[in-house]
Amino acid sequence: MAKTIDARGLSCPQPVLMTLDEIKTGKADEIIVVVDNDASKENVSRAASSRGWKVAGIDEKDGVFNLTIRKG
Amino acid sequence: MKGIKNIFAGPWGIVGVGIAIGILAPLLQKLGNPGNMGVCVACFERDIAGALGLHRAEIVQYIRPEIIGFVLGSLAAAYLFKEFRPRLGSAPIVRFVLGVFAMIGALVFLGCPWRAALRLAGGDGNAILGLLGLIFGIWIGTLFLRGGYNLGRTQQTHAAAGWMLPLFMAGLLLLMLIFPQVTGEAKSGVLFYSMKGPGAMHAPLAVSLVVGLLIGFLAQRSRFCTMGAIRDFVLFRQMHLLSGFIALIVTAFVVNFIAGQFKPGFAGQPVAHTMHIWNFLGMALSGLAFCLAGGCPGRQLFLAGEGDGDAAVFVMGMIFGAGIAHNFGLASSGTGVGPYGIPAVGIGFAVCLFIGLTMRKNIA
Numbered sequence: 240m241a242k243t244i245d246a247r248g249l250s251c252p253q254p255v256l257m258t259l260d261e262i263k264t265g266k267a268d269e270i271i272v273v274v275d276n277d278a279s280k281e282n283v284s285r286a287a288s289s290r291g292w293k294v295a296g297i298d299e300k301d302g303v304f305n306l307t308i309r310k311g
Numbered sequence: 312m313k314g315i316k317n318i319f320a321g322p323w324g325i326v327g328v329g330i331a332i333g334i335l336a337p338l339l340q341k342l343g344n345p346g347n348m349g350v351c352v353a354c355f356e357r358d359i360a361g362a363l364g365l366h367r368a369e370i371v372q373y374i375r376p377e378i379i380g381f382v383l384g385s386l387a388a389a390y391l392f393k394e395f396r397p398r399l400g401s402a403p404i405v406r407f408v409l410g411v412f413a414m415i416g417a418l419v420f421l422g423c424p425w426r427a428a429l430r431l432a433g434g435d436g437n438a439i440l441g442l443l444g445l446i447f448g449i450w451i452g453t454l455f456l457r458g459g460y461n462l463g464r465t466q467q468t469h470a471a472a473g474w475m476l477p478l479f480m481a482g483l484l485l486l487m488l489i490f491p492q493v494t495g496e497a498k499s500g501v502l503f504y505s506m507k508g509p510g511a512m513h514a515p516l517a518v519s520l521v522v523g524l525l526i527g528f529l530a531q532r533s534r535f536c537t538m539g540a541i542r543d544f545v546l547f548r549q550m551h552l553l554s555g556f557i558a559l560i561v562t563a564f565v566v567n568f569i570a571g572q573f574k575p576g577f578a579g580q581p582v583a584h585t586m587h588i589w590n591f592l593g594m595a596l597s598g599l600a601f602c603l604a605g606g607c608p609g610r611q612l613f614l615a616g617e618g619d620g621d622a623a624v625f626v627m628g629m630i631f632g633a634g635i636a637h638n639f640g641l642a643s644s645g646t647g648v649g650p651y652g653i654p655a656v657g658i659g660f661a662v663c664l665f666i667g668l669t670m671r672k673n674i675a
Contacts, residue, residue, distance in 0.1 A: 248401070248464025250605055251605070252546055256456065256457075256546070275467075276394075277317070277394050278320075281320045289547070
């Protein structure tokens with residue numbers, strides 16, 4: 240099941256906190272995190288990797304990144 | 312690691328940037344900046360406030376080119392790597408207030424987290440109290456973050472809005488060039504200059520500016536943040552930013568040692584006092600305010616350089632805070648805390664706790 244987190248307009252640590260909260264619920268095996276700055280993109284990728292998740296893809300459009308992360 | 316193509320944001324990038332700052336800051340001291348103050352964002356913004364006459368503490372008045380460089384270096388990096396994103400609207404007035412109290416706390420301790428690190432690397436034992444206070448303040452902030460604290464979303468805005476702080480900094484540089492320091496004169500045109508004290512101690516303008524630009528550029532790329540270093544470790548056990556901060560301290564220690572600038576002890580340290588409780592609590596207030604505002608004072612300058620108007624408001628809050636800190640006698644000196652420094656720290660904590668407890672709207 241895929242879950243989408245809209246973290247646009249938020250700066251860290253919020254996008255990371257939201258992502259980790261979702262990972263902790265254990266409901267989703269794929270999460271799409273939407274962020275709009277490079278630092279958040281990097282931080283969410285780093286946090287997901289440290290929890291054993293994999294960054295499956297990053298789509299950018301007009302400065303908005305859709306990060307797809309999957310349970311490893 | 313997939314998802315991170317920016318080499319400076321990788322594990323060795325952040326350590327490299329910490330090492331670079333750890334070399335450059337003690338060198339700035341060697342070239343004229345005050346003791347254990349190669350770089351101090353709070354002190355330097357306070358000096359800028361003095362140069363503009365926002366306070367009239369005569370020994371701390373100088374437009375510090377390092378600060379100008381931090382913002383413009385970050386601006387250059389942001390444009391070069393297509394990361395300039397003009398944005399604002401995330402509770403700007405709250406960020407202003409947090410900036411005010413972050414500065415007041417820093418001036419009770421006598422330094423921001425950058426200087427706390429450099430003071431430790433120069434042998435100043437009082438910095439241990441400051442750094443412990445910083446950790447304590449950030450830890451309180453993380454409790455709020457876990458409880459859902461946030462300042463709300465930003466919105467995209469006009470590029471010109473993102474240019475406001477960079478233009479302000481360019482304006483300061485222009486003022487310095489039009490009204491340069493005149494030996495033996497306390498004023499040049501509209502600018503105030505210090506004839507003695509820390510404000511009279513500075514590396515040559517061009518050197519300060521170039522080093523500032525370089526650090527601004529590197530820090531924008533690496534997201535270097537002294538508050539984030541501790542926050543991310545407390546929140547996520549994430550070592551990434553912390554590794555850069557530790558690299559800075561270790562490198563600065565080595566460079567200070569080689570340059571003969573390492574002088575261990577508590578008493579008689581440059582621009583420092585030995586009132587342990589207030590070193591601890593001053594920096595704790597500062598750390599809490601930085602944590603609630605999402606970045607250390609350096610990071611706020613780098614964010615402002617990449618178009619973050621809210622970070623720019625925080626910077627203005629710090630400059631305003633420096634004005635009242637000296638006008639009201641809140642700032643410490645080498646002899647100890649100022650006459651009203653202690654109640655100011657109390658008010659600062661009350662305000663930060665109020666903000667932390669009340670601003671927890673659900674953003675999901």
